[in-house]
Amino acid sequence: MAQITLDQLAHSYLPNPQNDADYALKRIDYVWEDGGAYALLGPSGCGKTTLLNIISGLLTPSGGHVKFDEHNVTHLSPEQRNIAQVFQFPVIYDTMTVAENLAFPLLNRGIERSEVDKRVGEMLETLDLTAKARRRAHGLSADEKQKISLGRGLVRYDVNAILFDEPLTVIDPHMKWQLRTKLKELHEQFSHTMIYVTHDQTEALTFADKVVVMYEGEVVQIGTPEELFDEPAHTFVGYFIGSPGMNILPGGVDGSTVNVAGKQINVGKRYPKTGTNIEIGIRPEFVKLTESAASGEVGMPMTVHSVEDIGRYKIVRGDVGGHELGAVINESDSVPANPVAVFDPARINVYEDSHLVRGQI
């Protein structure tokens, strides 16, 4: 168990990186608390696996340090760092039995046979694999194989952290949910530091206490699921998190008045003087569609293109003033004939150069 510190960490796969674009991972400083459950969330190719492999020691960063508690482990190998990693595709030793698979990392470390048997027995219980202990790992299902991969990390009680690289990719949907629940359980039971890489927001938001959102080699926001939903620090987080994602419209801001689609909305917060590249973000959940705006509300006429009924609610897509806009309405509500869109002023976010600008109340 350890607290993991990333100190001015950066990585490029090129020998002589010239500019920012050459870096697969741009500079990052962060402290992963001991015993925390973290998710690294981002689209494919955003650098999340690179970051994970640097933490596990499979990759040496081109700049900066990784510290486990007070020890600098930047140049140590994965086995010296004493971490466990679960990969996208289950890694099992085909010719060994389930029990032998679990015993493998312990025997490699020269732990006594009696102790190994005891721990393997316990781990088989924990993973509900006791009945299959003497089966060869080869013929098991994908989720069972993935449990074995995880078990090989967990049998070493003293691992500093357990890292997951999109571990549920090849698992059947109904097993995904079970396995995720199991992971949470194990986290509570063993309280290892867990870092979980995924591009699936549901996985990230349900698994983690804190979600690290990455985009183009950069950490754009670290926060709890609520923070990511309410105040995305970057427009990317806005539309990456949430289903459907946040509406981002070009606009402007002047003091406490937001200009969007030719209308002025008073948001009740004062914004500092800002530059020119301003965008307005509003979640579809906070866009209301009515026949006409009530007094005190600002209505924007909306042209509706499509309505998707997804069961619990409906997603209405259309445009206001030539800009795309999505809105979420209740299953029971119908779309008005000539709708006007009303934004909840308290839920409007202002972005400058894609980054969140905070207003003062």
Next chain:
Amino acid sequence: MNNKPFDNKAWFFVLPVFILVAISAVIPLMTVVNYSVQDSFGNNQFFWAGTEWFTEVLNSDRFRDSLVRNLTFSAIILCIEIPLGIAVALAMPRKGIWVSVCLVLMALPLLIPWNVVGTIWLIFGRADIGLLGFTLAKMGIVFNYGQSWLQAWIIIILMDVWHWTSLVVLLCYSGLVAIPEAYYQAARIDGASRWKVFRYIQLPKMQRVLLIAILLRFMDSFMIYTEPFVLTGGGPGNTTTFLSIDLVKTAIGQFDLGPAAAMSLIYFLIVLLLSWVFYTVMTNYGMDAPEKREVES
């Protein structure tokens, strides 16, 4: 039980294959079968001989000696080429420009026809103009595979190893590069030694290609003909007379069609049987065991 619709017209779909196989294999084989059960005193007159030729061939020392030579040769070939092939494949680079260089170098011997290989080594081993023969002569070693059965065997084995190890290498290499990087990473994290990585990751992952390699090399080496024919002609004495050489001697040299036909059938069945044994043993290795264990426990 079986509710599937049944339509005999489906046979027409497999008919072309039947015809092809009949022309390419069954009919030629039947002529051999035909000869094997008949005797002839010439003039195209044949008499029914029954299993006489089969009994004669199976009971002849000549056939048994050749069979032992074949089995010994294949065993030696497999024992050398398979481990050597695996070792070379493990040592080959996985990326970069050297991959292509190594692959081309490895493929070169495979492109050379059998009789050319025989001729190359024939000249290579000559004491007057061949590099190997000359060097050995200079070192004071009497090298004459025409007189020493041991040297004849050594040179034929060397030749086969030189010619065919590449095939094993290429097959193993294809198996090795197909192993996802995550396996090696997981093994590092599990603290596995180099030997354990080989034993528990690389070797099991190569199982299928190794099966193909062993089958190919077994069948090929068991049917070896051209190289000893070019190099030693089956000698000295009969020491390099393999089944195939013996067969040709019987069929064409002595024109004993009956015994030759019986011999080829036996030969064919032995190859088939041994290939089946290899196949069954290797595909079941690591698969059958769990079921057995469960029954036991």
